[in-house]
Amino acid sequence: NSKSATVIGLGMMGVTLARLLLQGGYKVTVWNRTPEKAAELVKDGAILAPDAATAIGASPVVVICVYDYAAANEILRNTVTEAALKDRVIIQLTTGHPQEARDAEQWANTIGARYIDGGIQAAPSQMGRPDTPILVSGNETAYAQAEPVLRIFGGNISYLGEQVAAASAMDLATLSSIYGTMLGFFHGVRIMESEHVPVDTFGNIVGGIMPTFGDFIRHEANVINAGDYSITESPMRISVEAVERISQHAYSAGINTAFPDYANPLFKKAKAAGLMEQELAALVKVLR
Numbered sequence: 199n200s201k202s203a204t205v206i207g208l209g210m211m212g213v214t215l216a217r218l219l220l221q222g223g224y225k226v227t228v229w230n231r232t233p234e235k236a237a238e239l240v241k242d243g244a245i246l247a248p249d250a251a252t253a254i255g256a257s258p259v260v261v262i263c264v265y266d267y268a269a270a271n272e273i274l275r276n277t278v279t280e281a282a283l284k285d286r287v288i289i290q291l292t293t294g295h296p297q298e299a300r301d302a303e304q305w306a307n308t309i310g311a312r313y314i315d316g317g318i319q320a321a322p323s324q325m326g327r328p329d330t331p332i333l334v335s336g337n338e339t340a341y342a343q344a345e346p347v348l349r350i351f352g353g354n355i356s357y358l359g360e361q362v363a364a365a366s367a368m369d370l371a372t373l374s375s376i377y378g379t380m381l382g383f384f385h386g387v388r389i390m391e392s393e394h395v396p397v398d399t400f401g402n403i404v405g406g407i408m409p410t411f412g413d414f415i416r417h418e419a420n421v422i423n424a425g426d427y428s429i430t431e432s433p434m435r436i437s438v439e440a441v442e443r444i445s446q447h448a449y450s451a452g453i454n455t456a457f458p459d460y461a462n463p464l465f466k467k468a469k470a471a472g473l474m475e476q477e478l479a480a481l482v483k484v485l486r
């Protein structure tokens with residue numbers, strides 16, 4: 199089999215990526231801290247490596263998708279020898295800060311690995327479609343080697359050039375747009391509630407003027423209207439972490455912090471109120 203790739207990290211996203219590679223005809227080697235999570239994939243033909251170094255040695259292209267950079271660095275820098283990583287193309291799909299991407303690239307260069315940083319802008323269930331958006335940046339030659347694998351994960355690839363931090367910066371900036379919109383929407387919900395106008399109607403009106411994102415707005419409006427905040431599209435914890443990242447970045451990059459200073463405390467209140475395992479729409483409870 200000429201097509202072979204390794205996936206490190208079998209969380210919700212990593213499992214999905216490994217499965218898509220199998221479906222794409224790849225020989226897939228996987229490794230996860232908790233090996234049990236590989237069971238279904240192994241039944242479908244994946245090879246479970248006994249350790250991360252063996253997994254990385256098995257394929258020219260290595261995809262890593264774990265919780266955060268701290269976890270990725272722990273795996274790559276502490277448990278894998280430099281020899282195993284030499285000449286490998288590493289596709290980092292773990293979400294992180296621009297500075298983390300720069301640090302990772304620098305480290306990869308010193309050990310002779312090729313590094314590409316990516317940002318996935320879709321949920322696991324939305325992966326592998328022609329329109330699935332993936333942001334990627336870093337060395338152009340490495341990108342060319344990574345591209346066939348990335349194409350399996352999503353057809354809508356934006357290669358943002360050799361500045362390795364571009365993908366994570368774009369991801370953060372996109373999230374900033376989304377949370378700006380959503381916080382305005384939740385305030386709108388409070389206007390509706392204060393005047394006893396139905397929230398689902400509001401969702402339809404806003405949804406109508408924002409065609410694509412409107413589907414999500416309409417969904418969140420229906421959640422609020424029904425009063426059932428079980429997770430259906432977007433868990434609060436993802437937003438709490440994302441807005442925290444936006445805030446950390448603004449402070450470390452020295453850009454204006456007015457927006458994160460306003461948004462982050464609201465999401466911190468949601469966390470303190472025990473809303474982490476509810477749908478994003480539960481932010482309205484903080485505003486009530």
Ligand code: NDP
Pocket residue numbers: 207208209210211212230231232235263264265266268269272273291292293294318319320321322
């Ligand atoms: P999960 O929480 O489902 O999985 C986390 C993964 O990280 C597991 O494989 C876990 O291993 C591993 N991990 C955590 N800490 C360590 C550690 N110290 N050492 C080794 N392995 C560790 O996360 P997801 O799969 O959902 O997300 C993975 C990445 O993808 C994140 O960066 C996320 O931001 C990004 N992403 C996720 C999206 C989503 O909707 N799920 C959307 C877009 C991006 P173990 O199984 O042993 O706990």
